[in-house]
Amino acid sequence: MTKRITSIKEMTAIANKHLQAGESIGFVPTMGALHDGHATLMKAAKQDNTVTVVSVFVNPLQFGPNEDFDAYPRDIDKDEALVKGIGIDYLFHPSAEEMYPKQDITLTVGRLASVLEGAKRPGHFDGVVTVVNKLFNIIKPTRAYFGRKDAQQLAIIEAMVEDFNQDIEIRGIDIVREADGLAKSSRNIYLTEAERLEAVALYNSLQLAKDLIDGGERDTAVIEEEITRYITSYSSGTVEEAAVYQYPELIKVDTLEGRCFISLAVKFSKARLIDNIIIGGTK
Ligand SMILES: Nc1ncnc2c1ncn2[C@@H]1O[C@H](COP(=O)(O)OP(=O)(O)OP(=O)(O)O)[C@@H](O)[C@H]1O
Ligand SMILES: CC(C)(CO)[C@@H](O)C(=O)[O-]
Numbered sequence: 001m002t003k004r005i006t007s008i009k010e011m012t013a014i015a016n017k018h019l020q021a022g023e024s025i026g027f028v029p030t031m032g033a034l035h036d037g038h039a040t041l042m043k044a045a046k047q048d049n050t051v052t053v054v055s056v057f058v059n060p061l062q063f064g065p066n067e068d069f070d071a072y073p074r075d076i077d078k079d080e081a082l083v084k085g086i087g088i089d090y091l092f093h094p095s096a097e098e099m100y101p102k103q104d105i106t107l108t109v110g111r112l113a114s115v116l117e118g119a120k121r122p123g124h125f126d127g128v129v130t131v132v133n134k135l136f137n138i139i140k141p142t143r144a145y146f147g148r149k150d151a152q153q154l155a156i157i158e159a160m161v162e163d164f165n166q167d168i169e170i171r172g173i174d175i176v177r178e179a180d181g182l183a184k185s186s187r188n189i190y191l192t193e194a195e196r197l198e199a200v201a202l203y204n205s206l207q208l209a210k211d212l213i214d215g216g217e218r219d220t221a222v223i224e225e226e227i228t229r230y231i232t233s234y235s236s237g238t239v240e241e242a243a244v245y246q247y248p249e250l251i252k253v254d255t256l257e258g259r260c261f262i263s264l265a266v267k268f269s270k271a272r273l274i275d276n277i278i279i280g281g282t283k
């Protein structure tokens with residue numbers, strides 16, 4: 001039975017009770033509009049831990065002034081049904097007033113946020129680490145689960161727990177995709193019918209890049225150009241970013257070497273989608 005909790009005080013008391021009993025807490029932070037990608041994170045949390053917590057909170061701090069905070073899909077009852085179906089113990093769903101009564105102090109990420117999504121969405125990762133820190137302090141997880149779809153977010157959270165000496169194991173979970181390869185995302189609902197069909201171009205272009213790499217291509221400029229050419233030829237989307245970065249250092253590389261990922265951001269009429277493929281490593 002899942003218990004829905006909106007109060008920070010109650011959530012913390014429950015977390016303390018479980019930790020004092022020697023139980024482990026697995027935590028999945030989300031912004032709701034839950035889908036199979038989130039479900040995979042939840043199942044991993046359930047498998048690894050005694051107690052599981054999922055948070056649903058559309059965090060105002062990580063949205064820019066011209067972004068989709070108001071339009072972001074919200075349906076807590078539907079989310080609760082999915083969370084219940086998986087057998088999660090607690091659904092933490094605080095209000096913005098509960099989470100940010102004062103907001104006198106927020107965190108800043110620095111270099112890791114100066115590229116990729118951080119460069120395109122100024123302040124975004126400051127908002128993410130601020131809310132994830134608060135959620136970690138409230139829920140005190142033993143392990144926390146993040147999707148590899150948001151590769152830069154995962155790298156930043158890993159750096160945060162290291163820099164702040166937080167004794168929390170961060171687990172990255174592989175990207176869950178639709179049957180045609182499109183990465184599952186709450187924002188896919190913004191796609192028109194025609195764009196939904198075209199959006200498979202993101203995945204296909206990353207597969208094309210993988211084929212080039214498997215065929216020996218090491219020049220990242222060539223790989224980036226091919227991805228852009230493919231997306232532009234097969235969809236109406238605009239490529240905002242197609243770039244190869246070292247993971248987890250998030251340094252742009254000219255030649256493929258070691259653990260890298262190709263990051264892709266494409267803007268359709270309303271939806272801005274991201275995807276990536278990891279090369280030469282496991283994270
Ligand atoms: N397709 C997916 N595969 C694996 N993990 C995912 C997938 N989609 C989301 N996640 C992960 O779920 C967590 C919560 O993400 P979030 O609630 O923002 O969902 P989302 O579908 O990514 O939404 P958005 O459309 O805002 O990107 C994040 O760690 C994210 O990386
Ligand atoms: C981690 C997160 C829940 C913080 O608001 C969000 O950035 C997300 O859904 O990936």
Ligand code: BAL
Pocket residue numbers: 031062150
């Ligand atoms: N999944 C990342 C959260 C965001 O786009 O704000």
